[in-house]
Amino acid sequence: MKRVYVNEKWCLACHLCEYYCTFAGTGEKDMARALKGIRTNPRIKIEEKDDISFAVSCRHCKEPLCVKGCITGALTVSDGVVTINSDKCISCFTCILCCPYGAISYADDKTVLKCELCIRTADRTPACVKGCPNGAIVFEERG
Amino acid sequence: MRVVKYVIIGNSAAGIGAVEKIRQLDKSGEITIISSEPHHTYSRPLISYLLQGKTDEQRMKYRDDDFYKRNKCTFLAGKTVTKICPDNKYVELDDKKTIPYDKLLVAAGSSAFVPPIEGLDTVKDKFTFMSLDDARKLQASLGKEKKVLILGAGLIGLKCAEGILDKVKEITVVDLAPRILSSILDDEGARIVQDHLERKGMKFILSSGVKTFDGNTAILDNGASVDSDILVIAVGVRPNTKLLAGIADIDKGIIINDRCETSAKDIYAAGDCTQSVDVSTGQSKIMALLPNAYMQGECAGANMAGADMSFAKAIPMNAIGFFGLHIITAGSYYGDVYTDKKDGGYKKLFYGSDRLNGYILIKNVDKAGIYTSLIRERTPLSSIDFSLICERPGLMAFTKEERVRKLGGADL
Numbered sequence: 001m002k003r004v005y006v007n008e009k010w011c012l013a014c015h016l017c018e019y020y021c022t023f024a025g026t027g028e029k030d031m032a033r034a035l036k037g038i039r040t041n042p043r044i045k046i047e048e049k050d051d052i053s054f055a056v057s058c059r060h061c062k063e064p065l066c067v068k069g070c071i072t073g074a075l076t077v078s079d080g081v082v083t084i085n086s087d088k089c090i091s092c093f094t095c096i097l098c099c100p101y102g103a104i105s106y107a108d109d110k111t112v113l114k115c116e117l118c119i120r121t122a123d124r125t126p127a128c129v130k131g132c133p134n135g136a137i138v139f140e141e142r143g
Numbered sequence: 144m145r146v147v148k149y150v151i152i153g154n155s156a157a158g159i160g161a162v163e164k165i166r167q168l169d170k171s172g173e174i175t176i177i178s179s180e181p182h183h184t185y186s187r188p189l190i191s192y193l194l195q196g197k198t199d200e201q202r203m204k205y206r207d208d209d210f211y212k213r214n215k216c217t218f219l220a221g222k223t224v225t226k227i228c229p230d231n232k233y234v235e236l237d238d239k240k241t242i243p244y245d246k247l248l249v250a251a252g253s254s255a256f257v258p259p260i261e262g263l264d265t266v267k268d269k270f271t272f273m274s275l276d277d278a279r280k281l282q283a284s285l286g287k288e289k290k291v292l293i294l295g296a297g298l299i300g301l302k303c304a305e306g307i308l309d310k311v312k313e314i315t316v317v318d319l320a321p322r323i324l325s326s327i328l329d330d331e332g333a334r335i336v337q338d339h340l341e342r343k344g345m346k347f348i349l350s351s352g353v354k355t356f357d358g359n360t361a362i363l364d365n366g367a368s369v370d371s372d373i374l375v376i377a378v379g380v381r382p383n384t385k386l387l388a389g390i391a392d393i394d395k396g397i398i399i400n401d402r403c404e405t406s407a408k409d410i411y412a413a414g415d416c417t418q419s420v421d422v423s424t425g426q427s428k429i430m431a432l433l434p435n436a437y438m439q440g441e442c443a444g445a446n447m448a449g450a451d452m453s454f455a456k457a458i459p460m461n462a463i464g465f466f467g468l469h470i471i472t473a474g475s476y477y478g479d480v481y482t483d484k485k486d487g488g489y490k491k492l493f494y495g496s497d498r499l500n501g502y503i504l505i506k507n508v509d510k511a512g513i514y515t516s517l518i519r520e521r522t523p524l525s526s527i528d529f530s531l532i533c534e535r536p537g538l539m540a541f542t543k544e545e546r547v548r549k550l551g552g553a554d555l
């Protein structure tokens with residue numbers, strides 16, 4: 001299965017992936033307009049310290065602890081992609097307790113936020129990958 | 144090959160984990176899942192959210208409506224197993240029907256402990272808070288003019304309180320322990336959460352128990368009395384072990400090994416009815432929490448279906464919130480302590496002998512799972528940047544090689 005992988009050597013800490021991710025979630029056409037004045041709630045987040053930086057998003061683990069631990073059944077795996085049913089999620093944060101990558105976050109008390117590999121978008125290519133100017137985030141099949 | 148007969152007692156997290164794993168590995172075996180509760184599998188922790196109006200009976204289903212059909216399993220709803228016959232390998236139901244098994248899973252969960260308090264039988268409206276039926280009954284008796292007394296300031300008592308606070312006149316919570324949530328919080332953390340709940344309007348009487356009930360009046364052991372219209376008893380839960388009495392080894396819970404096997408042949412157990420090794424201390428104990436229940440059920444299911452799976456990473460761990468204040472805790476609280484109270488939050492990390500043993504996070508719970516994994520995996524703290532990770536959990540604290548593995552896919 002194709003997943004998002006990160007090569008920290010090429011990451012510029014430009015945070016564009018975070019903007020593209022938030023934008024993809026809005027369903028709008030124009031990025032500048034869509035993001036004007038809103039707090040970005042990306043499902044991918046840059047970690048940075050000194051001159052090291054890299055993006056972290058859901059790994060879509062083969063044995064996902066978040067799905068196993070989910071107390072409501074809101075997190076499921078469909079065709080390898082860990083997806084969230086926001087209708088069922090009650091923001092108990094058990095998935096945040098379980099995820100060893102720190103890849104699940106929250107914005108409000110309605111539902112948690114996580115990467116779904118842009119499966120709900122038209123061309124099914126993650127927006128962070130398309131938007132990364134330096135090839136530090138890739139979408140590919142690896143063993 | 145002969146078709147294997149799988150029988151599962153309990154239709155909740157542990158039982159469902161087993162069904163999913165068995166079906167993944169064995170497409171033709173016969174699975175029968177039996178439950179005293181006459182409901183489609185539902186999320187037990189959501190009963191308080193149901194009363195609060197944050198979910199409904201459809202959305203709180205733990206799995207989709209077609210779950211049993213899709214997994215080709217027979218669901219016997221509203222049937223209670225009364226007896227297990229390990230010699231002839233069958234279980235007997237309350238309607239006297241018998242069901243043969245090759246592999247049996249006991250995932251019978253736990254029941255509310257009701258302490259023998261004098262005069263309890265004189266209290267008219269009293270409830271436990273463990274099941275959908277309990278929640279429906281409690282809901283039917285709520286009212287804006289009613290006063291509620293909750294016995295027990297643990298997870299279940301306080302979730303119940305949160306669920307009904309704005310549906311009743313007032314809530315008083317009484318507990319023998321000197322602090323609330325005593326199983327997951329230390330004194331200081333408990334104080335923060337108690338202040339928050341008091342600001343929302345709950346009242347607490349701690350370090351006190353009820354000596355006697357006289358109808359609607361509870362007389363406490365310090366002599367004070369509390370009047371109420373509704374009593375909720377949430378002082379603790381007890382594992383349902385009775386079915387295996389005399390058949391398998393039982394301590395407080397049914398004793399299982401890393402493969403979720405009991406001491407009896409072809410009988411497995413998982414979830415709240417069991418006790419197993421907590422890797423944060425190395426001691427055997429009950430860890431009655433949903434993630435553990437699911438993962439033990441899954442492990443039992445795999446082994447019942449002939450695979451070889453081990454679940455040796457159980458630790459106490461909990462995510463809970465009250466009116467928007469989030470609390471995440473895991474592991475055990477011993478060793479040296481790192482404390483951080485920045486920005487109105489509360490963080491304590493407990494560590495020693497090069498390992499993280501436990502943590503408490505209140506308010507800022509970002510990336511808590513990174514701490515959880517350090518405990519579960521017993522990661523040597525000398526192999527990471529511990530002072531950085533104390534400050535903020537992140538993958539940055541790991542070595543470059545480790546990060547490349549984690550983000551490059553080698554760990555999946």
Ligand SMILES: Cc1cc2nc3c(=O)[nH]c(=O)nc-3n(C[C@H](O)[C@H](O)[C@H](O)COP(=O)(O)OP(=O)(O)OC[C@H]3O[C@@H](n4cnc5c(N)ncnc54)[C@H](O)[C@@H]3O)c2cc1C
Nearest residue numbers: 153155156157178179187188223224251252414415432433
């Ligand atoms: C109000 C509340 C809030 C909670 N909140 C959380 C939370 O936030 N996070 C968390 O991790 N955990 C929480 N828990 C705990 C969690 O619900 C349990 O850990 C989990 O449900 C355990 O699953 P289980 O499958 O082991 O057992 P259970 O869910 O207890 O299910 C066991 C089932 O077996 C059935 N059964 C028992 N004996 C028989 C028999 N002889 N014949 C047939 N059927 C039988 C029972 O009727 C029951 O349906 C909460 C619990 C409650 C009550």
